[in-house]
Amino acid sequence: MPAIVIVGAQWGDEGKGKATDHLGSQVDYVVKFNGGNNAGHTVVIGDQKFALHLLPSGILTPGCTPVIGNGVVVDIDVLFEEIEGLEARGVDTSGLKLSANAHVIADYNRTIDKVTERFLGSRRIGTTGRGIGPTYADKMNRIGIRVQDLFDEKILTAKVEGALELKGQILTKIYNRRAPSVEQTVEELLAHAERLSPYVCDTGLLLGQALDRDEVVLLEAGQATLLDVDHGTYPFVTSSSATSGGACTGSGIPPTRIDQVIAIAKAYTTRVGEGPFPTELHDDSGEFLRKAGWEYGTTTGRPRRCGWVDTVITRYAERVNGVTDFVLTKLDVLTGLEQVPVCVAYDVDGVRHDEMPVNQSDFHHATPIYEYLPGWWEDISDARDFADLPKNAQAYVERVEELSNARISVIGVGPEREQAVVRHALR
Numbered sequence: 001m002p003a004i005v006i007v008g009a010q011w012g013d014e015g016k017g018k019a020t021d022h023l024g025s026q027v028d029y030v031v032k033f034n035g036g037n038n039a040g041h042t043v044v045i046g047d048q049k050f051a052l053h054l055l056p057s058g059i060l061t062p063g064c065t066p067v068i069g070n071g072v073v074v075d076i077d078v079l080f081e082e083i084e085g086l087e088a089r090g091v092d093t094s095g096l097k098l099s100a101n102a103h104v105i106a107d108y109n110r111t112i113d114k115v116t117e118r119f120l121g122s123r124r125i126g127t128t129g130r131g132i133g134p135t136y137a138d139k140m141n142r143i144g145i146r147v148q149d150l151f152d153e154k155i156l157t158a159k160v161e162g163a164l165e166l167k168g169q170i171l172t173k174i175y176n177r178r179a180p181s182v183e184q185t186v187e188e189l190l191a192h193a194e195r196l197s198p199y200v201c202d203t204g205l206l207l208g209q210a211l212d213r214d215e216v217v218l219l220e221a222g223q224a225t226l227l228d229v230d231h232g233t234y235p236f237v238t239s240s241s242a243t244s245g246g247a248c249t250g251s252g253i254p255p256t257r258i259d260q261v262i263a264i265a266k267a268y269t270t271r272v273g274e275g276p277f278p279t280e281l282h283d284d285s286g287e288f289l290r291k292a293g294w295e296y297g298t299t300t301g302r303p304r305r306c307g308w309v310d311t312v313i314t315r316y317a318e319r320v321n322g323v324t325d326f327v328l329t330k331l332d333v334l335t336g337l338e339q340v341p342v343c344v345a346y347d348v349d350g351v352r353h354d355e356m357p358v359n360q361s362d363f364h365h366a367t368p369i370y371e372y373l374p375g376w377w378e379d380i381s382d383a384r385d386f387a388d389l390p391k392n393a394q395a396y397v398e399r400v401e402e403l404s405n406a407r408i409s410v411i412g413v414g415p416e417r418e419q420a421v422v423r424h425a426l427r
Helices: 016-026 076-088 107-123 132-140 147-151 153-174 182-190 193-199 203-212 244-249 284-292 311-321 360-364 391-404
Strands: 003-008 029-032 041-045 048-052 065-068 097-099 217-220 258-266 269-271 305-307 325-329 339-348 351-353 367-374 408-412 420-422
Touching: 003 016, 003 244, 003 311, 016 217, 016 258, 029 203, 065 203, 097 193, 097 203, 107 132, 107 153, 107 182, 147 153, 147 193, 153 182, 203 217, 244 258, 258 311, 284 305, 311 339, 311 391, 325 391, 339 391, 367 391, 391 408
Parallel strands: 003 217, 003 258, 029 065, 029 217, 065 097, 258 325, 325 408
Antiparallel strands: 041 048, 269 305, 339 351, 339 367, 408 420
């Protein structure tokens, strides 16, 4: 059975958790393949809201095996905090699988992340300060600590010594911060080994065997396309591959096993952190979207920057990821607007761009070109069929679909699990 990939089509926070949960009963494995606890999924089940950061959202579906893949960087303290929080609410987490090759966030990388952002001042990236970027840098510099290293004290000590040779100097001589000792760091990491051991396995082998048995594997991205380290709005991006290509490297599943890519986009656009955002609103309309959509970060609590939907971005996401289906979330937030703008292209110094500008400087200076569609006032939260939506809401969805180059299969009309209009079955 081929695998399915879910990615964000914008700058994150699009509602990937709800989409994953929507598919949860139809899949056997849900895999987080990139990022760490620098992003979050919010899933609403009945009157309960679950905020997940490091754990795959499939952990909320009985019978579905949640997997943290090799492409993830793991803060072990956060992992156990999440596990304990879910178990206290009656969620069984015993089936969790963690890749032995996933990298571990050491305390010194959290410190470096925070002091570097402060040092950059106005040039800061807007990271969450959780050590994600420095840990990925260690991975690429081949001085990283992997989960499997926690089970061999000699190897772990040697790796920590190597990392702190340089990082200790950076912390003390550049940032005037005391570096942790090798002994302290090793002791903190080794303390997790026994408790971590039951979850650890060769997840690439596990998933390959599952596909051979015709089981369904769902791979969910953290962050989103415009935050991908290669394909996003660099340098205002995350440190991992958040597109469908990253699903392969971050899980050990080859591209030939993937036959469906589902991209999640809000019916408007949001962004957290620094960086260009052509449709951003600094007026009452932006505040309306923020309040109506409750646009505050699941992980950081920071207010999200808000703007109208940008179909230049969704077209780009379709092309980069090979999108087969879009899920359009939060259509209900637009209810009550007299007209709804849709960004169809950019103007850059008098030149129209229908696709993402190749030069980042052009994207920084892009002015949105809008079409204005009539709004609707009817409550759509109880809609379950496309015909239940007001005609103007239908027209909005159809225009966004046309401009995005892939079909919109599911439409979110509220935060709860069942509040969705299914136009085309995702499986």
